[in-house]
Amino acid sequence: MSRVFNFAAGPAMMPEEALERAAAEMLSYKGTGMSVMEMSHRSSAYQEIFDRTVRLLRELMGIPDEYEVLLLQGGATGQFAAVPMNLLKTGADYVDSGNFAHGAFVEAQKYGNARVIASSREESYARVPDVDAGAIDPDADYVYITTNNTIYGTRFTRLPDCGKVPLVADMSSNILSEPYDVRDFGVIFAGAQKNIGPAGLTVVVVRKDLLGHARPDTPKIFDWAKQAQAGSMLNTPATYAIYMAGLCLEWLKKEGGVRVICMRNQVKAKLLYDFLDESRLFRGTAARESRSLMNVTFRTPSPETDAAFVKFAAAQGLVNLKGHRLVGGMRASIYNAMPVEGVTRLVEAMKQFEAEGIAR
Numbered sequence: 001m002s003r004v005f006n007f008a009a010g011p012a013m014m015p016e017e018a019l020e021r022a023a024a025e026m027l028s029y030k031g032t033g034m035s036v037m038e039m040s041h042r043s044s045a046y047q048e049i050f051d052r053t054v055r056l057l058r059e060l061m062g063i064p065d066e067y068e069v070l071l072l073q074g075g076a077t078g079q080f081a082a083v084p085m086n087l088l089k090t091g092a093d094y095v096d097s098g099n100f101a102h103g104a105f106v107e108a109q110k111y112g113n114a115r116v117i118a119s120s121r122e123e124s125y126a127r128v129p130d131v132d133a134g135a136i137d138p139d140a141d142y143v144y145i146t147t148n149n150t151i152y153g154t155r156f157t158r159l160p161d162c163g164k165v166p167l168v169a170d171m172s173s174n175i176l177s178e179p180y181d182v183r184d185f186g187v188i189f190a191g192a193q194k195n196i197g198p199a200g201l202t203v204v205v206v207r208k209d210l211l212g213h214a215r216p217d218t219p220k221i222f223d224w225a226k227q228a229q230a231g232s233m234l235n236t237p238a239t240y241a242i243y244m245a246g247l248c249l250e251w252l253k254k255e256g257g258v259r260v261i262c263m264r265n266q267v268k269a270k271l272l273y274d275f276l277d278e279s280r281l282f283r284g285t286a287a288r289e290s291r292s293l294m295n296v297t298f299r300t301p302s303p304e305t306d307a308a309f310v311k312f313a314a315a316q317g318l319v320n321l322k323g324h325r326l327v328g329g330m331r332a333s334i335y336n337a338m339p340v341e342g343v344t345r346l347v348e349a350m351k352q353f354e355a356e357g358i359a360r
């Protein structure tokens, strides 16, 4: 069996240990004689799996008791609608730092008065916009931010000062990659398929005082208060994805948790950015001060050379380096489960490609 280094933006690489454990437990989970996929979500064996995943999330993210943890479906995109449905009354302030942020803003406009208070759209999202605290309406229902912009390879290194206005964060592509103080947020949500586990699971962390304000026409599965009351089981949850996420979180805990993985993530990102800064062929596309630790975007002078490099790297088992269709070039997504070795191998491949290209 030979595994590749998968640089996909999501669904993305998962820890080998978690996959092996799932394989070992595939036909019969802990003597139950059935796969987790075949279990009733109402069984006590399954409830234990569910509770363990929530417990690990709470522990690894340091989620205080005054926050609810919901394990839902519908992806981050579902939450683009759920956020305004649950919170938007008079107005919401959106930070437009990328395509997903923009999509969330467009969705919110369907439900009420949403406005953009900072945007880098005119700069093709090559950096994150400055958020002037004075631009935030002190009476807004929430301020909305995307902490890491997956497509452009940018991230916020500082959170806006929102005063008493709750900060809502789409953390899909950098949750659990660096320490955050959950108390700085009213709501954090993330699709699981980048840094938590497989697709199909959406994590929502919401401060309890923000529950119970949903508009009356909110579908019940998107109503955070109703989901909280039902233990995220108003209907069948993504049972297997929740189990897999638990295995991945156990791995993260064993590795030392978020602080330790963050140091490793910084090492990985630095290896790539240092090379990009000195390369004569490749260059990074995100503004330096906004560089993401999770998605490193870069390009050569031509789309043909980009394509040639993607092919060259794939032949060495370094796959899915093609950039997002909106921006082209290359993107190396280096989430928690990407080993340092994958990144050193990528830098070696870039060096080799550059040297051979120059020789040609």
Ligand SMILES: *Cc1c(COP(=O)(O)O)cnc(C)c1O
Pocket: 010, 074, 075, 076, 077, 078, 100, 146, 148, 149, 150, 170, 171, 172, 173, 191, 192, 194
């Ligand atoms: C991937 C991604 C999304 C979309 O997630 P889905 O779960 O596919 O809906 C939204 N926001 C960010 C920041 C992402 O990286």
